[in-house]
Amino acid sequence: xNLFEVYPLFDINPVKAKGSFLWDDxxxxxxxxxxxxxxxxxxxxxxxxxxxxxxxxxxxxFYSNSVQNNLQVELAEKLGELSGYQDYSLFLCNxxxxxxxNALKLASFHNGKKKVIYFSDSFHGRTSAAVAVxxxxxxxxxxxxxxxxxxxxxxxxxxxxxxxxxxxxxxVIVEGIQGVGGINLPxxxxxxxxxxxxxxNDAVMILDEVQSGYGRAGYFFAHQEFGVKPDIIxxxxxxxxxxPIAGVxxxxxxxxxxxxxxxxxxxxxxxxxxxxxVLDVIKNENLIENAEKIGAYIEDKIKNFKHxxxxxxxxxxxxxxxxQPCAEVRSALLKKHFVFTGNANDKNVLRILxxxxxxxxxxxxxxxxxxxxxxxLN
Numbered sequence: 245x246n247l248f249e250v251y252p253l254f255d256i257n258p259v260k261a262k263g264s265f266l267w268d269d270x271x272x273x274x275x276x277x278x279x280x281x282x283x284x285x286x287x288x289x290x291x292x293x294x295x296x297x298x299x300x301x302x303x304x305x306f307y308s309n310s311v312q313n314n315l316q317v318e319l320a321e322k323l324g325e326l327s328g329y330q331d332y333s334l335f336l337c338n339x340x341x342x343x344x345x346n347a348l349k350l351a352s353f354h355n356g357k358k359k360v361i362y363f364s365d366s367f368h369g370r371t372s373a374a375v376a377v378x379x380x381x382x383x384x385x386x387x388x389x390x391x392x393x394x395x396x397x398x399x400x401x402x403x404x405x406x407x408x409x410x411x412x413x414x415x416v417i418v419e420g421i422q423g424v425g426g427i428n429l430p431x432x433x434x435x436x437x438x439x440x441x442x443x444x445n446d447a448v449m450i451l452d453e454v455q456s457g458y459g460r461a462g463y464f465f466a467h468q469e470f471g472v473k474p475d476i477i478x479x480x481x482x483x484x485x486x487x488p489i490a491g492v493x494x495x496x497x498x499x500x501x502x503x504x505x506x507x508x509x510x511x512x513x514x515x516x517x518x519x520x521x522v523l524d525v526i527k528n529e530n531l532i533e534n535a536e537k538i539g540a541y542i543e544d545k546i547k548n549f550k551h552x553x554x555x556x557x558x559x560x561x562x563x564x565x566x567x568q569p570c571a572e573v574r575s576a577l578l579k580k581h582f583v584f585t586g587n588a589n590d591k592n593v594l595r596i597l598x599x600x601x602x603x604x605x606x607x608x609x610x611x612x613x614x615x616x617x618x619x620x621l622n
Contacts, residue, residue: 254578261288264599264606266584277610278586282423282455282561282597285482286525293485293521300517308508315516322523323491327464329477333500335492336511340454340480341369343490346505347476348373348415351448354498357414361407363398365425365589368417368452377417398428401437408441415448420456420466426590427556427563435470442475449474458482459526459600462536462559469558487518531600535559538602545611550618562596563588570594573617581613
């Protein structure tokens with residue numbers, strides 16, 4: 245049997261990782277400034293993380309959600325404390341797409357409505373409803389298409405209001421910061437208007453913090469910059485530092501009932517051990533503060549480099565907009581300087597998503613490499 249080849253692959257086979265570095269099967273070292281799509285939040289193979297997972301493996305790694313699991317309770321308590329959402333409830337699942345599916349379903353159960361507003365350049369996942377609220381027609385199959393999902397322009401408050409006037413809206417789903425779209429930052433008025441319109445129209449505000457959450461944006465969740473409280477928050481990527489885990493944070497206005505939501509693997513013992521370890525490290529090592537500190541350091545060092553048109557950044561979620569497509573720069577960073585970076589739907593944007601515990605020393609490797617590439621770019 246062969247693999248179903250849906251991924252364009254670099255000719256690199258990583259076999260070891262530590263901190264912000266990877267090594268391939270030939271012994272070449274790489275600086276990881278992308279973290280596997282913002283997944284690596286506390287660095288590869290953090291010793292505390294390893295210890296927690298190894299310890300859990302010696303006890304129990306899995307049983308279904310038909311039994312008690314005190315690790316889920318511990319994870320929920322620590323997540324509530326660190327995020328400031330102690331009064332919300334937590335539903336655990338496996339991926340960002342699954343979290344968004346459950347959020348959209350919960351909203352519709354709550355108000356009995358079915359139309360959802362999403363935004364241009366959005367990305368919320370590849371499953372049924374999640375892909376329907378993703379602005380990429382290439383990955384929306386005919387079976388996913390429905391007039392229940394209404395696209396609105398990003399940061400366009402006027403258009404948003406018009407959609408509400410002409411439709412019965414169940415929910416609005418919005419990213420704290422658009423990642424795949426190109427690190428697009430929301431305006432404060434835009435986010436606050438979503439909250440206000442949802443309140444006045446019995447609609448549910450869903451904040452997708454799958455990529456922008458877990459300390460990456462210099463707040464625990466990116467939307468906290470604006471002082472709003474969504475009804476539902478989804479999170480995933482940085483939550484398990486590579487172990488599949490996701491969560492739905494649910495306002496007290498929603499009432500749980502037996503069988504309302506469900507999952508086989510979500511919240512299993514190993515996943516919870518990984519999630520608890522990540523929260524402990526973020527708290528004990530002050531990684532939210534470090535994300536803002538090192539992000540600002542990088543921005544200050546590169547802001548006057550040739551070919552950089554703009555820098556869109558919160559914490560260590562950074563989009564470097566060039567005056568030309570970034571593919572050549574990204575390739576040169578990888579092949580000449582052995583630095584992993586990311587791209588975006590906006591072909592001119594280089595996406596930077598390193599671990600939250602990087603230091604200035606590691607940042608300087610990237611800065612020096614980027615300067616060399618841009619100085620020699622036509």
